[in-house]
Amino acid sequence: MSLLRSFAALLVLVIAPLAWAAVAPDFTLRDINSKSVSLSELRKNNKIVLVNFWATWCNPCQVEMPHLQALHAELGSQGLAVVGIATDDARSSSMVKPLVYSKKLSYPVLLDTQSSVVSLYNPNKVLPFTVLINSAGEMVYSHSGYNAGDEVELRTKVLAALGTP
Amino acid sequence: MGWWLAAAAWAAEPESAAADPAAAGDVAPETAPPAWRRSVGGHGSEVLRIRWYDSPDSLQDRVADPILEAELAESVLDYVEVVNRINLAGGSQAVTLSLQLDAVTLLSNAYKLDGALVQERDLLQPELSSFSPNALISLEKVSLEARPGPARVVVGDGYVALGRGLALNVVKNTDIDIDTSLLGLQGTVQLGDWELLAAGGLTNPQQVALENPNFSLAANDGHAVSALRVARYALGPANLSAHGALFQLADQTGLSPSHYSAPLSAASAGGAVELMGVGGFDVYLEGDGFFYQDPDIPVKQGYAVYSSITTWRGPLSILVEGKRYKDTERINVASFTGGRYEFTAGPTLEYERVITEDSAAAVNSNNIYGGRAKVDVTLPGATLTVPSLALGVFRDEETAASGGLHFNQTPETILHPVAGFQWTGGPTHILANAGYRQDIRDSDYGSDRLEHLDVAFATPILGHELELAINSSAFQWGKNLAGQVASAQHDFVDLSGSITASILEPLALVLYSDYSSNPLVTSEGNLAEDFYGAVELQFRPWPSGVIKAFYGAYRAGIRCAGGQCRNLPGFDGARVTFDSTF
Secondary structure, three states, rough: OOHHHHHHHHHHHHHHHHHHEEEEEOOOOEEOOEEEEEEHHHHHHHOEEEEEEEEEHHHHHHHHHHHHHHHHHHHHOOOOOEEEEEEEHHHHHHHHHHHHHHHOOOOOOOOOOOHHHHHHOOOOOOOOOEEEEEOOEEEEEEEEOOOOOHHHHHHHHHOOOOOOO | OOOHHHHHHHHHHHHHOOOHHHHOOOOOOOOOOOHHHHEEEEEEEEEEEEEOOOOOOHHHHHOHHHHHHHHHOOOOOOOOEEEEEEEEEEEOOOOEEEEEEEOOOOOOOOOEEEEEEEEEOOOOOOOOOOOOOOOEEEEEEEEEEEOOEEEEEEEEEEEEEOOOOEEEEEEHHHHHHHEEEEEEEEEEEEEOOEEEEEEEEEEEEOOOOOOOOOOOOOOOOOOOEEEEEEOOOOOOEEEEEEEEEEEEEOEEEEEEEHOOOOOOOOEEEEEEEEEEEEEEEEEEEEEEEEEOOOOOOOEEEEEEEEEEEEEEEOOEEEEEEEEEEEOOHHHHHOOOOHHHOOOOOOOOOOOHHHOOOOOHHHHHHOOOEEEEEEEEEOOOOEEEEEEEEEEEEEEEOOOHHHOOOOOOOOOOOEEEEEEEEEEEOOOHHHHHHEEEEEEEOOOOOOOEEEEEEEEEEEEOOOOEEEEEEEEEEEEOOOOOOOOOOHHHHOOEEEEEEEEEEEOOOOOOEEEEEEEOOOOOOOOOOOEEEEEEEEEEEEEEOOOOOOEEEEEEEOOOOOEEEEOEEEEEEEEEEEEEEEEEEO
16 A cells, blocks of 8 residues: 555656646846846746856857857847856856856846756756746746757747747 | 656657647747646756676775775675656745755675675665665755745755855855755845845755765764855945854764754854946955864964956956965865865866866965966957966965875965867857966975866767867876875876767767876776776757766766865766756
């Protein structure tokens, strides 16, 4: 009987997160200019949000960045909000802003120096890690790592979430 | 495990079938979910590691190498280790309940000798009980996080850092398989331009290692830590903050109140001033004091000063950092628990990809000052081309005689120029860094020297992505007199490389090779004594999932990240890994 209960509990554990939508937890972080930015603010006006976790020491993250900047430039005015979250801890956070400048990133970059947001979205801290949040606040797509060509699939997913042909 | 694989595949299926416009040949608008699904929900991740450790054939060979013997916990026979980590998070946009369940099992870890069953390796230390000597299931992290308005409250496992991590830095460092949280209560509230953070709890290091061999797992040591920070933002161009932390080291594992009967072990307190955009400069200045009462700490006080200045001039991006650390590592040493975490970890200003046994001493020095300047130049063009130049200059006055990690008996001056080049944004990319580090000793003890190069290069060939990664370094010792085993101080060369071929999406083939002539490396090559080789097949069944099958060996070595260094063991055998989110 206890075996049956354990099995049922495991089944509930598996099914529960799948039956529900993957609701994106709200968060508030400081950006590289110390301004407080929250997910709920980014989602205003029914925007979809592309959250990209990265770090200054992560090579694939830096290869991916120009493609995210291109998405931001192309679709930012059509309802897409791109936001980068630097997962560098406090000790290397001084290196974030120079990197953002040298990469010519114009989308907001937030500092998660206390591992608070990465713990919610990406607890194993796989980098880069990208989450697409639709206008209803649900995580509809996530991608770990970066390989050449991934940006094509990402753009397709963003267009789908925007409802843009 | 099959359940999770199946569940994750099932989770991915509707998205790829219904929302993948490429598959449908058109871009379909997103379908709005029913209202009940919008308010609550969950997500998670699954990580599986199955490792077969191929032990050397000869017991005699193993016994002859005491370092290797200790490293691998006296194991002789092959065995299999299975590690499974499940993270689940559920709730609404304002409240999230998260948990992390870790499980580890050792298979083929016993043999019969004279009729008695002998466990070859001890997975668990005696104080850690489990239903089996070869298995452990641990509810590793649990937290309930609420975000009412401008506040954030965490009950359970949370992370906290103060300033630039000098006064306190208990955060995830999964890059070197360290995940220590504070199990307790944490709160942050923003009131206009004011921000208040308060946290208190017991250290909770992860017991089950994800990427490294699990043996002799111990109960948590549960040091008590509390922290407070008050910040005032946007005071003109300035941000001001004051912070402090209290530490009470537990002298035993477990959570009994009697472990905390001793007086306070240590405290840190400091403040920071940040000026944003004044005259085109961002300036950050932090000072911290350290106060020790623990009888095992040989000094009573320490201090740290860190500053950074950042500016942007046309294509130039310039970062200048300076530090002065005196007796800031004492609390880390006093609480040392097998390298599982460090309480305080300030900016090292080191190029951490090439830390050696020698330069790790500078990373953890109790008496060091210096700085680093880095200039990036963003060149015009369709692709992003960024050459860079950095120079680090430090004076490390800690020696072996003063109890540090150094091999030398005299202070040293460290010079470390690094040149970098990045070319990204197109189908081909290059990221490369090269440097030359000298640890120049006072008097006539010569200098330790390190030449290093790392390159990541990728380009499409015949429609397939080909990626090449190379790390190389050559090290020459100066004269070191501090009782270091002379035979271990041979000049050495380290080389590692990999070739990744995306042969047939979503499949990729990776070839690895390592070479090290460093006698301090505790592993042994599978192709030759100093030469390691491995092959890996990667399969990505869905965008957030990857399965890897690896066979071969890689070398042991010191690895530093986040201001912390670990001696990580090598590996020889086979492993299958699975990572996914759902």
